[in-house]
Amino acid sequence: xxxxxxxxISILGAMVAVSASAASDPDYRPANNPLEDKSCFAVNRAYExxxxxxxxxxxxxxxxxxxxxxxxxxxxAIDAFIYYEANGMxxxxxxxxxxxxxxxxxxxxxxxxxxxxxxxxADEKLAVHYYALWSxxxxxxxxxxxxxxxxxxxxxxxxxxxxxxDDFPFPVAIEIMDYDRDHxxxxxxxx
Numbered sequence: 001x002x003x004x005x006x007x008x009i010s011i012l013g014a015m016v017a018v019s020a021s022a023a024s025d026p027d028y029r030p031a032n033n034p035l036e037d038k039s040c041f042a043v044n045r046a047y048e049x050x051x052x053x054x055x056x057x058x059x060x061x062x063x064x065x066x067x068x069x070x071x072x073x074x075x076x077a078i079d080a081f082i083y084y085e086a087n088g089m090x091x092x093x094x095x096x097x098x099x100x101x102x103x104x105x106x107x108x109x110x111x112x113x114x115x116x117x118x119x120x121x122a123d124e125k126l127a128v129h130y131y132a133l134w135s136x137x138x139x140x141x142x143x144x145x146x147x148x149x150x151x152x153x154x155x156x157x158x159x160x161x162x163x164x165x166d167d168f169p170f171p172v173a174i175e176i177m178d179y180d181r182d183h184x185x186x187x188x189x190x191x
Contacts, residue, residue: 035107035109036101036102036109037111037113037114039112039113039114039115040101040112040114040132042116042128042130042147043114043130043132043145043147044101045152046145046147046153046154047101047110047111047154048100049152049153049154050153050154050177051077053077053153054181055076055077055078055079055181055184056076056077056177056178056179056184057077057177057178057184058075058176058177059071059175059176059178060072060074060075060173060174060175061174061175061176062169062172062173062174063158063172063174064170069174072086072170072173073085073086073087074086076185076186076187077096077184081093081095081096082094082096083186083187083189085187090189091187091188091190092189092190093189103135103137105137108135109135110134110135111132111133111143111145112132112135113132113133114130114131114132114145115131115132116128117129117130117131120146122148122156123146123155123156125148125149125150126148126149127149127155127156128146128147128149129144130144130146131143132144134159139161140161140162141162142159142160143158143159144158151179153177153179154177155176155177156175156176157173157174157175158172159172159173159175160172161173
């Protein structure tokens with residue numbers, strides 16, 4: 001379950017801790033970091049805005065070969081905690097951790113080679129659509145990102161994994177973000 005959580009949230013970056021050495025490096029987090037891929041400026045800012053939201057929730061869906069998209073996991077960021085439930089295994093809780101656009105282990109950018117493809121409708125919102133490469137820990141692959149044009153926050157991602165993650169029984173994941181505070185309801189945590 002921990003592997004799943006790290007991977008699921010790594011798609012969004014919500015559960016990965018910033019190491020102490022990275023947090024103390026003044027050049028690690030700012031938007032003007034020379035390691036940041038400049039083509040990904042808007043994607044990185046959307047990523048940061050998502051994680052700096054007070055409350056939000058995400059649903060992870062498997063994109064199956066037949067086109068079906070069953071719900072695989074739900075994550076809710078509420079105050080100082082992240083609550084997650086995957087595959088009917090019951091709700092778990094972990095402390096919420098500060099996010100940046102850099103992998104906390106390698107200090108390298110999570111998003112690279114971003115290209116904007118234009119405006120599209122995503123979940124009934126006008127969004128800017130991007131293609132990019134995504135990498136965190138040992139997972140990597142192409143990603144599509146939709147950013148709400150009005151809020152500047154990520155509202156949807158579609159990730160194709162180059163290497164098949166152990167805890168994901170599917171090679172393509174869709175994540176839908178929801179920033180409505182009323183939807184991020186504190187669940188009952190199982191022991």
